Amino acid sequence: MKTKLKLSKVKVIRQREISPGVFVLSFIRPWDFTAGQVVGLAGHENDEARLYSIASGELDEEVDILYNINPDGKLTPWMAQLNTADNLWVSEPFGSFTGDEEKAWWIASGTGIAPFASMFRTGLFKNKKIIHGGKDLQSFYFHQLFEPELNENYIRCSSRENGEGIYHGRITKYLREHSNLPLDEKYYLCGSAEMVVDARDILIEKGIPFDNIISEIYF
Numbered sequence: 001m002k003t004k005l006k007l008s009k010v011k012v013i014r015q016r017e018i019s020p021g022v023f024v025l026s027f028i029r030p031w032d033f034t035a036g037q038v039v040g041l042a043g044h045e046n047d048e049a050r051l052y053s054i055a056s057g058e059l060d061e062e063v064d065i066l067y068n069i070n071p072d073g074k075l076t077p078w079m080a081q082l083n084t085a086d087n088l089w090v091s092e093p094f095g096s097f098t099g100d101e102e103k104a105w106w107i108a109s110g111t112g113i114a115p116f117a118s119m120f121r122t123g124l125f126k127n128k129k130i131i132h133g134g135k136d137l138q139s140f141y142f143h144q145l146f147e148p149e150l151n152e153n154y155i156r157c158s159s160r161e162n163g164e165g166i167y168h169g170r171i172t173k174y175l176r177e178h179s180n181l182p183l184d185e186k187y188y189l190c191g192s193a194e195m196v197v198d199a200r201d202i203l204i205e206k207g208i209p210f211d212n213i214i215s216e217i218y219f
Contacts, residue, residue, distance in 0.1 A: 005040040008092075011027060011028075013085075014026040015080075015084070018141060021068055023067055023079070029061060030090075032058070035119040037098060038097075040052075049089070050075050052066070056117075057123075058118075103182070103184075104186040109134070110133070130150060132154075135158070136158060172199055175203065189216070
């Protein structure tokens with residue numbers, strides 16, 4: 001999603017490729033934010049920004065941005081070439097896809113896991129269950145963060161590969177097969193439009209109140 005935002009220049013302090021074509025870019029945190037919010041990123045001050053969720057905790061000194069390269073895009077191929085001390089233009093954080101301490105399911109596909117990593121790192125992981133969908137076993141970004149604390153409440157759904165402790169199938173298949181979904185808990189959905197719409201429909205069919213479903217779509 002493109003939008004025109006007021007941007008400020010920051011310097012990249014770290015760039016890591018955590019999976020083929022998937023990166024975490026970091027810069028020193030210049031402002032406060034609420035876990036789950038997004039920022040606009042651009043290569044130049046007057047460019048239209050693209051929106052990315054912050055993946056770091058509210059009190060972390062650095063801001064982490066999780067992204068994958070879109071071969072047809074202009075920004076991410078350029079971002080992937082950035083090195084330490086290179087410049088990037090960033091907006092202030094905004095957005096209402098924010099978490100709290102209530103019981104909830106965090107449901108994400110691909111890099112849609114980023115806002116939940118931010119919520120987790122902020123300490124909002126009690127009474128939470130993560131359902132993360134990916135094509136293969138390399139798609140479960142931040143798994144080393146979630147596994148030790150969440151244990152059986154961290155579910156990885158792989159549509160193409162089998163593995164120990166991995167549910168073989170899409171998120172939607174997992175939700176359809178899961179009986180007795182709690183009706184009084186919140187369900188946060190973040191990822192592709194297809195996943196969010198399909199998962200939301202399944203949750204509603206299973207009796208989850210519409211107001212208990214909070215969604216953020218990645219384009």
